[in-house]
Amino acid sequence: MPLINYVACSVILFFIGVYCLIVKRNMIRLLMGLEIMMNAANLNFIAFSKMAVEGASHPLAHVFTIISISIGGCVIALGLIITLYAYRHYGTLDVRELRRLKH
Amino acid sequence: MSKMLLSILIISTLSIPPISLIGKKARRERLFLSTFTILVLLGVFILSIISLLDMTQRDGVLTSLGSLSSPEKPEIRADLLSIYMTVIYLGICLLAFIFSAKIVPRSRSVTYFLVILGMLTSMVGVVFSEDFFTLFIFWEAMCICSYALVSFDRERGEPIEASYKYLIMSSAGGITILFALSFLYGLTGTLNFQYLSESLSQTEGNLLLNLIILMLLIGFGLQAGMAPFHTWLPDALCAAPSVISAFLSACTEKTGLYCLLKVFFAISGSLYENWRVPIAIFAVFSMFIGNLSALLQDDLKRLFAYSTIANTGYILAGISIGSFRALAGSLFHILNHAVVVALLFLCVGVYIRQARTRNLRLIAGIGRTMPLTSFAFIIGVLSLATFPVLNIFWSELMIITAGWEAGFAWLSFLIILNLIFSAAYSLRIIEWVLMKKTTYISRRVKEAPPLMIIPILILALTVIMIGIYPAPFQRLTERIVESIFLSK
Numbered sequence: 001m002p003l004i005n006y007v008a009c010s011v012i013l014f015f016i017g018v019y020c021l022i023v024k025r026n027m028i029r030l031l032m033g034l035e036i037m038m039n040a041a042n043l044n045f046i047a048f049s050k051m052a053v054e055g056a057s058h059p060l061a062h063v064f065t066i067i068s069i070s071i072g073g074c075v076i077a078l079g080l081i082i083t084l085y086a087y088r089h090y091g092t093l094d095v096r097e098l099r100r101l102k103h
Numbered sequence: 104m105s106k107m108l109l110s111i112l113i114i115s116t117l118s119i120p121p122i123s124l125i126g127k128k129a130r131r132e133r134l135f136l137s138t139f140t141i142l143v144l145l146g147v148f149i150l151s152i153i154s155l156l157d158m159t160q161r162d163g164v165l166t167s168l169g170s171l172s173s174p175e176k177p178e179i180r181a182d183l184l185s186i187y188m189t190v191i192y193l194g195i196c197l198l199a200f201i202f203s204a205k206i207v208p209r210s211r212s213v214t215y216f217l218v219i220l221g222m223l224t225s226m227v228g229v230v231f232s233e234d235f236f237t238l239f240i241f242w243e244a245m246c247i248c249s250y251a252l253v254s255f256d257r258e259r260g261e262p263i264e265a266s267y268k269y270l271i272m273s274s275a276g277g278i279t280i281l282f283a284l285s286f287l288y289g290l291t292g293t294l295n296f297q298y299l300s301e302s303l304s305q306t307e308g309n310l311l312l313n314l315i316i317l318m319l320l321i322g323f324g325l326q327a328g329m330a331p332f333h334t335w336l337p338d339a340l341c342a343a344p345s346v347i348s349a350f351l352s353a354c355t356e357k358t359g360l361y362c363l364l365k366v367f368f369a370i371s372g373s374l375y376e377n378w379r380v381p382i383a384i385f386a387v388f389s390m391f392i393g394n395l396s397a398l399l400q401d402d403l404k405r406l407f408a409y410s411t412i413a414n415t416g417y418i419l420a421g422i423s424i425g426s427f428r429a430l431a432g433s434l435f436h437i438l439n440h441a442v443v444v445a446l447l448f449l450c451v452g453v454y455i456r457q458a459r460t461r462n463l464r465l466i467a468g469i470g471r472t473m474p475l476t477s478f479a480f481i482i483g484v485l486s487l488a489t490f491p492v493l494n495i496f497w498s499e500l501m502i503i504t505a506g507w508e509a510g511f512a513w514l515s516f517l518i519i520l521n522l523i524f525s526a527a528y529s530l531r532i533i534e535w536v537l538m539k540k541t542t543y544i545s546r547r548v549k550e551a552p553p554l555m556i557i558p559i560l561i562l563a564l565t566v567i568m569i570g571i572y573p574a575p576f577q578r579l580t581e582r583i584v585e586s587i588f589l590s591k
Contacts, residue, residue, distance in 0.1 A: 007289075014282055021275060027267065034274050041281040048289035060175045061288060064236055068281060071243045075274050078250055082267050089260040098264045 006047035013040035027086065027093045031079045038072040104154050105181030105231050108147060108189070112224040115143045119220060123213045133212040137204040140216050144200060148193040155186045159582055174293035178233040183586045184434075185230035187579070188361055191438055192230075192354045195445045196223045198558035202449055203346045205554050206456065215255070219350065222248035226358050235284050235294040238362070242280070246273050246326070249355055253343045265342035269335045273326060280322035283315045290315075296369050304372040316374060319366050320382070327359030328415045330388035337396075340408035345452025348404060352411045352448065353441040360418055360437060367422060368430075368587050375425065382423035387517055389416030394524035401463045403451045406528065407444060410487060413521060414440045420518060421502045426509040427584055432501030434580040439494040439569065443486045446562035450480040453555055457548045463532065468541035472548050475556055477536055479563035486566050488529030489522050494569035497577070 013036055020033030042065045049061030083093065090097055119136065126135030158181075181189075196219070207215045225248065228241030250273070254266035288294055290311070291302045306312065325332040340348040367375045367382075393413030400406035414436070421433030453476045455461050458469065470477035486493035499522065506515035550556070569576055 010285075017278075018275075021271065030271055034271070034278065037275070037278045038281070041278060041285050044282065044285035045288065048285065051289065058175075058292070060236070060294065064239075064288075064294075067240060071240065071247075074247055075243070075250075075270070075277075078247060079267070079270050079274075082250070082254055082263055082270060085254070085257055085263045086260075086267060089263060095267075098267070 003047060003051055007044060010040040010044040010047065013037070013043065025095050027083045027095055028080075030095070031076055031083070034079070035072065035076060038068070042068060105185075106179055108150060108154075108181075109179060109224070109227060109231055111143070111147055111150075112220070112227055115140070116217065116220045116224050119217045120213065133204075133207060133209055136212055136216045137200065137207075140220060141197065141200050141204070144193060144197045148190070148197055151186060151189050151193055154181070155183075155190055158183050158186055159579065174295050174298045176234075176295070177237045178295065179228075179231050179237065180233045181231050183583045184361070184364070187434070187583055188230045188357065188437075189227050191357065191441050192223060192226055195353050195441060196350065198445065198561060199346045199350055199449070202452070202555055202558045205552065211255075218248050218251050218255075219347075222252065222350075222355075226354055229358050230361055233296055235287070235296075235299075239281065239284065242358075242362075243277055245355065245358065246277055249273075249351060252347045252351070253339045255344055255347060256342075262342040265335075265338040269339045272332070272335045276322040276325035276332070279318045283318035283322065286311060286315050296365070299370050300372055303370060303374065312374060313377065316366065316371055316378060320363065320378070320385075323359045323362040323366065324385065324419075325359070327356045327363065327419075328389070328412045329385050329419065330392050330412065330416065331385075333389065333392065333412045336412060337405050337408040340411070340448075341402065341404045345404070345448050345455060348408075349445045349448035349452070352408065353445040356411065356415060357437050357441055360415070360422075360433075363419075363422060364430075364433075364587075367425075379423050379425060382419055383511065383514055386416045386419035386423055387514070389413065389419060390517065390521045391416075394521050394528075397528050398524060400528070403454070403461045403463055403532075404448070406463075406532075407447050407451070410525065410528075411440075411444055413525065414444075416521075417499065417502060417518060420506065420514055424502070424506045424509050424511050424514065426505050427581070427588070428501055429505035429509065430584045430587070431577065431580040432498050432505055434583055435501060435573075435576060436495070436498035438576065438580075439486075439498050439566075442562055442565050442569070443483050443495060446479060446483040446559060446566065447487070449555075449559050449562070450476055450483065453551045453559065456555075457551055458544050460544060463535050465542055466545050467535050467539035468537075469545040469548065470537045471541060472545055473550050475550060476559060479559045480536065481533055482563045482566055484529045484532050486570070488526040492570045494566050494573070496570065497573040501577070 017033045017037030017040065020036065021030060024030055024033065045061040045065045049058040087093060122135055122139050123132055126132035222245055225241045225244035229238055229245060232238040232241060250266055250270045253269055254262045256262045291299055293299060321332065328336045340352055343351065390413050393409045393416060397406050397409035400409065418433045418436050421429045451461055454466055458466050460466060486495045489496045489499050503515045503518055
């Protein structure tokens with residue numbers, strides 16, 4: 001398959017994630033939106049790694065992707081911990097209910 | 104030298120849990136931990152000052168051109184700019200640790216020292232890295248530590264909420280950076296700064312490259328508190344404990360600005376010319392939103408958070424003007440604002456501890472009962488109002504005159520207009536703290552313990568010292584800008 005298909009797919013995934021961040025109101029769904037955006041970027045890296053060297057794949061992108069997947073796991077884990085504490089405080093997962101802060 | 108500095112920091116971060124175990128045996132956990140971290144930081148701080156002085160003597164340019172590694176290899180190297188940022192981070196972190204040595208809750212001291220030291224280490228890693236691969240790892244480590252620190256006080260609802268907001272916005276920014284990096288990698292096949300600048304200097308700047316730079320600007324600017332993306336900042340700085348707010352606004356934001364400097368002056372080359380006006384527009388937005396929201400704020404922490412946004416705007420204005428003197432002014436302003444904002448947040452921390460409130464109306468007239476703290480506080484507030492002979496005045500003067508010379512007269516005029524706003528809210532704070540009648544709270548408070556007063560007085564003296572004798576610092580920043588331009 002030509003490269004442009006992969007890139008188009010990752011751009012679409014990225015915008016699905018952005019849409020999820022803008023529209024959704026559930027705390028866990030927002031984290032899932034972040035995860036989708038992260039995967040879009042990782043897919044992009046892997047797709048480009050095939051193109052950099054003729055007939056082989058470039059190792060830099062693979063290393064970067066493995067590390068960025070683990071970083072993403074850390075961020076989501078911390079987000080879930082914070083969600084857990086928020087649920088204990090407010091008894092809901094709806095971000096519209098979290099309005100103690102002044103704006 | 105830079106590798107040694109970074110490895111000392113990493114090793115000392117990792118040795119926090121064993122030391123806490125030894126401390127637990129001796130029933131002096133917090134004492135052990137704070138002594139250890141303060142001693143390590145003091146050593147590293149002296150080391151970094153020595154290497155800063157060493158590098159200003161030497162010709163730093165020749166060393167950076169000499170060795171060119173392969174385009175895949177991750178690299179850690181210190182130039183003059185990164186050592187300068189490191190000195191700022193280490194100095195402020197040292198004072199913040201001295202300040203908080205006695206007030207950390209005993210049960211959570213391990214977490215506190217571990218996470219702050221980890222955050223400091225990753226910030227030093229960000230400024231030392233010479234390629235986007237290393238930079239991104241350290242950047243995300245720094246962000247994760249700062250989310251954890253904002254929600255440090257997890258028993259209350261407000262920090263949890265602010266931390267969640269910060270996590271969502273800042274990780275979205277981080278992922279935007281990652282997405283931009285993937286396209287940058289696809290276009291050039293490398294992530295090393297030197298190779299990137301070489302390959303980008305030959306291109307004519309198509310649409311995709313400009314989009315990449317826009318995404319990098321949004322991602323790094325979000326952490327720096329740039330205007331349309333600033334909404335997490337007042338909440339996070341309000342909800343975090345004061346030491347951590349001082350640390351966040353004095354260091355983490357400046358890391359974002361450092362990365363913007365790297366993007367525009369070390370990598371993008373001639374593409375920078377297209378981006379001067381957009382950065383200036385972002386800068387003007389930040390200044391106005393920050394200063395106008397701060398005008399009638401009664402919550403002291405929220406007020407200083409908004410003024411931080413305004414100051415980010417001034418630094419961005421310097422970046423957008425882009426002449427020699429403007430960049431030197433921006434770097435000088437990074438130092439000055441870091442010192443001043445750390446001083447202000449630590450003073451608010453003392454007020455919160457002694458008076459249990461951060462509302463300006465409730466602590467009216469507190470200058471009579473807490474003279475030392477209020478003296479330092481007033482010095483900081485006057486500096487924020489760009490009072491002459493205090494430090495912020497000089498860096499603002501550099502940015503404004505440089506804008507006038509470089510044909511950005513409208514930007515200089517808008518900065519001057521904003522200085523009037525900041526003078527207005529600063530004078531309002533001084534009026535409430537010194538002139539008004541004391542309330543039932545401010546009549547009963549006592550002066551804080553000496554361990555909290557000493558770092559505040561050191562910061563206040565630094566403010567006065569830079570204000571009276573700015574010439575060596577101006578020379579230092581001009582030297583740094585020279586090295587940036589020469590290595591390009």
